[in-house]
Amino acid sequence: MTQIASFTIEHTRFLDPKGQATQALPAFAQNREALIDLYKAMVLTRTFDAKAVSLQRTGRLGTYASSLGQEAVPVGTAAAMRAEDVFLPSFREQGGQILRGVRMTEILLYWGGDERGSDFAGPREDFPICIPVGTHAPHAAGVARAFQLRGEARVAVCVFGDGATSRGDVYEAMNFAGVQNLPVVFVVNNNLWAISVPRSRQTAAETLAQKGIAAGIPGMQVDGNDVIAVRHAVGLAIERARAGKGPALVEALTYRLSDHTTADDASRYRDDAEVSARWKEEPISRLRQYLIESETWTKAEEETLIADCAAQVEAAVSEYLATPPLPPTAMFDHLYAVLPTALAEQRAEVEEASES
Template sequence: MSIAATFEIEYLQYLDADGKLVRSDLPEFARDAKQLVELYKTMLFVRVFDTKAVALQRTGKLGTYASCLGHEAAHVAIGSAMREDDVFAPMYREYGAQFVRGVKPREVLMYWGGDERGNDFSGPAHDFPWCVPIATQCLHAAGAALAFKIRKEPRVAVSVVGDGGSSKADFYGAINMAGAQTLPYVSVIVNNQWAISVPRTIQTGAKTLAQKGIAAGVECLQVDGNDLIAMRAAMDHAIKRARHGHGGMLIEAVTYRLSDHTTADDARRYRPDAEVKAAWEREPMKRLRTYLTAQNVWSDKHEEAWKAECEKIVDVEVNAYLETKTQPVEAIFDYVYAELPPDLTAQRAQALALEQRRG
């Protein structure tokens, strides 16, 4: 027997869990302390926001909310590596990426607070909104990438899917299309080990999720998803090659969902405390803070001051959300079609009349 093909999956890490550099070839952006500090500050902002959003849900001021606790490095790296006119297709907890791209925290709250206006992003006009059906966003991003390729625009589409979502046909279809058509598409699997209660081990027998890209003909890489430097380096590489016509890439960001799946879930029912405790040792904030502190560009004093600032900004956003009036009843009808068909005109009038009778 001869060998038809051989493959390897590389793993990328710069900062280990203790905040120590494990490679000497730091990428350009990471040699700029200022830039790293800015990224760390964004991660901290995301965590402050996330904590507040969970608290809002617990006090009945927000609907079901999907926390991003533990995903801050992966998400901020994705958002910060993209250009403004690139297109992002999230699943439903990528706030770190979205804030970098200009989505307002109040918009996140509005969406989870039951108001479609949360999807009318004030920032990235072409970004896809949150996508609840699992993995469908991958194909939408591939479609966006195909549009860029046909129009010869130097733009890149990026989607995020979970470890569970990487079992779906849509995920495979998207990377397969990217391979077949050399699309400017970057698919990121944020592997947080849990799809609600189902662990990574029973999603697939594959050793890595990154290797799923091999069969699709895209470049593959596994990354420490808790290491901002590695994640950002991987994203920079993937986006650059996509933008220059070298095709798609699949990145598996290995991280851990430190929160419940959503506020409607209780993860204590299905996963051991010891596992969660161990995951906290590897979480993304601490190692970067340790590293930045060792570089003398960050300190406890900075941390406290910035956290206080974040609290203030988040409070402003929360207040804006809480003060947003519910849409009038006709909003149910007004965006279903570009122009309201006569059938719906009658139903709209009915709903309005009912509303007026109720006063």
């Protein structure tokens, strides 16, 4: 017998849960401001999530998917991207969207039931969130193919959850990206729970990163609660793709401290003790600890940041709540480039009903 293939999956971590460096930090993390920007983005995301959940609980927002405990994955990912890259998130990557310039008001409008929330004023080519799990992975391959055909040094970055890796679309996209050497990076936001199904019952594969290997693309795992590790590994993958060296899959191991969405009650299927234990690993306190111990972060700065995040979120909420709904006929406005004659009667009916 001859061994004809073998693989290894590397796991990367720079900060342990107590905020202690486990190895020399990568170059970007030597810069105080860069680390503080990551920290600020995570704190803003957590502040925003908490507010969104409270808006839902008080009937002022629809169902919402919090990213509590997972902030490092989207923030680290988006921080590794260039403005001209294209982000294709799932539905728990608001931290990355905000970092890329999606307005918090827009995110609230979306979850508040208004399509204008996906008409981003900032990153015009970024995709809206994708609710049908993993179905946006082929879009990322398509966007990357467009970059490749035009000879542009841009990268498509697609984030999906652990559950999505069981879907054919994700495999089809990775397989195609591999065979065409596309500039796309897939990030698994592995929070260990697909609603009520734990990672252990999702797949027998030892890691999700190795799912890239079958598609012929490199797979690696990072501590997804270590924003430095996420930023570093996704950054390497993005720059590799930008240089024409093809796609990669980065599995970021994190934990969903919240319910799946505000419509879910995770206590039905998950032990509180498990959640409590995972609180000790969450990403914000570990980076804060590191920043404090390296004497670059003061109590006064922390207080200013918290006040600033609260003010930003409050401003977004006010703008959201003050935005009147579109007129009912708006459902016809962007259905087609030009509304077909056959639909004129239906539109007129809606118009008449809304006027009476």
